[in-house]
Amino acid sequence: MKAELLKKEGNVVTLKITVDYDKFNGAVEKAYKKTRGRYSIPGFRKGKAPRKIIEMNYGEGIFYGDAIDALFPEVFVPAVEETGILPIGAPSIDVDEISKENGLVMSVEVEVRPEVKLGDYKGVEVTKDVPEVTDTMITEELDRMVEKNSRLVDVERNVEDGDIVNIDFKGFVDGEEFEGGNAEGYELTIGSHTFIDNFEEQLVGKALNEEVEVNVTFPEGYSREDLASKPAKFEVKINAIKVREMPELNDEFAADTTEFETLDELKADIRANLEEQANNMAENQLREELVNKIADAADFITPNAMVEDQLDRMMQDLNYQLMSQGLQMEMLLEITGKDLNGLKEERREDAEKLVRGTLVLDEIAKLENIEASEEDVDAEIAKMAEMYKMEAEEMKKALRPEDLEDIAGQLKVRKTIDFLVENATIA
Structure with a gap:
């Protein structure tokens, strides 16, 4: 097998993959043995006709499609390694030639991971705008508590x-x-x-x-x-x-429904919780703004295959949210008068931002040697175990290898954003 990189346009590359004739013919023979039962040939029991006879009746290339389908994964992986590309989408195949002299010659087009050229990612200016917690907000929270206890x-x-x-x-x-x-x-x-x-x-x-x-x-x-x-x-x-x-809002209400003895203590706790929520929201918005600014300054074409994958995940998440509320996707589509493609298009811009952010963070992590250590992963598992009231070792044993990889990946992203925040100029 030989592989050659013919051209690259944006994120799409074209490879020329050549498979020697004997290897291809072996794949054709396997396809014949696997599928010969499909063909009825006069004078032969079904599935017993020789390959040559079937080819004479149905055409020489009758088994080529099945042979190429079976052979392609076997040759594509080494072709990727040989040419050094990083595919992110499904490849499309055109057969250029099949002959004893040149074997099977294919042109393969596939979208690849882009080369990310970063702009400045240190000293980026962002703002942290923490909303004020007002007396009205505290009153509204108390009203909800009163109604809940009504x-x-x-x-x-x-x-x-x-x-x-x-x-x-x-x-x-x-x-x-x-x-x-x-x-x-x-x-x-x-x-x-x-x-x-x-x-x-x-x-x-x-x-x-x-x-x-x-x-x-x-x-x-x-x-x-x-x-x-x-x-x-x-x-x-x-x-x-x-x-x-409605119960009367007073010290007795606070003592009966909460851990606090007085209404003033309850109000102080509500204010502290709301302030913490406001600060967390502002911090998350700052982190998102920072990643988006760095992604906007980077030079690369957003790969469509990754955007489509992200949109599929977003639709899956939306479906799970609806199911948790006792609803179905079909009901949402009926109510909004949209189809699935319409919902996807509404979210395409967000999906593109997420993809660009992912690629930029990955590139920064590579340049700055940011990784999630085994200790980082164990610490995260310990937090998860505490949340589910389990022992950390028990939790770890319950996780699959892909779960551990996912945890490590999320920690790596978090550590990379932490690095960017530490090196940002925050107003």
């Missing part, structure tokens, strides 16, 4: 705005029940605008156990086209009317 109480009066009603309902369009238009024991907060406009308002003033007819019109841009712009009738029964009873 309880629902049944009341025997007519429905008012802000009440939580338990209802059964059936929906009808053109006199027929429609799919998804009915439920039993549904809890609806009046004024939340969870349902179609004017639905909740028609329940105000109604009594416990009263059966109500609610008439609405689905909006023009409703997600279900079969219901958009159509008038609908709902038969609604009010099973219960409830109000949220």
Whole structure:
């Protein structure tokens, strides 16, 4: 096997790979033995016809495709090593020649990892803007705590705005029940605008156990086209009317619901936590801004194959997030009116930034000899073990080799960004 680098345009290279005829013919013979059962030849039992007879009936190249598919991985790896390229995408193959004199000659085009030419990456100016924690933010957090510790109480009066009603309902369009238009024991907060406009308002003033007819019109841009712009009738029964009873916000509340004895101590703790969150957010934004600036100053073409891989990972992450919320990707696409390609295109710019940042950080780590040591990895595993309440050795045994590589890779990136922050000019 011989390999020759013919040309390079941007991140795409073309190789010429030549395989001697005997090796190629051996691959063809293997393909014949593996696939001969597919062919029916008069006078022979299926799978028993000689190779020459099948080639005479179906063409000399009938086994070439299977032979090249089987042979290519075997010759591509040494060709990569011989030419010193770093492929990042799937190669495309053109067969230039097959002959006894020259063997199998292929032109192979593949996208490769770019050569990253860095600009200045030390002394880069970035800002750290820590947002102020205000009294309003503390009040909002206290309000959330009060609501979390509230309880629902049944009341025997007519429905008012802000009440939580338990209802059964059936929906009808053109006199027929429609799919998804009915439920039993549904809890609806009046004024939340969870349902179609004017639905909740028609329940105000109604009594416990009263059966109500609610008439609405689905909006023009409703997600279900079969219901958009159509008038609908709902038969609604009010099973219960409830109000949220809030605890009084005082020292007693702080002592009963938290580790603190007084409301002032609780407020001080909330402020400290919010300030820590604000500082962490500002630090993360600074690190992102720093990497993006260095990536923008670097000179290289962003490899499309890596961007597509990043987009696939982003779609996978999005799918996991939706599943954790009990949703599916198909539902998101229906609601937004987009297809998968549309969602990808919305995120392409972010994917390109991530890819450029990855390549730049890798190059800086190489130049500055930044690595994650075994001690670094063990320390990270110890943190993970503490989080999952496991012994560190037990956690380490549970991890696969690829998991350990992933941890080392993430630590290397973190250490490289730490290095850049230490050498940045921070305003």
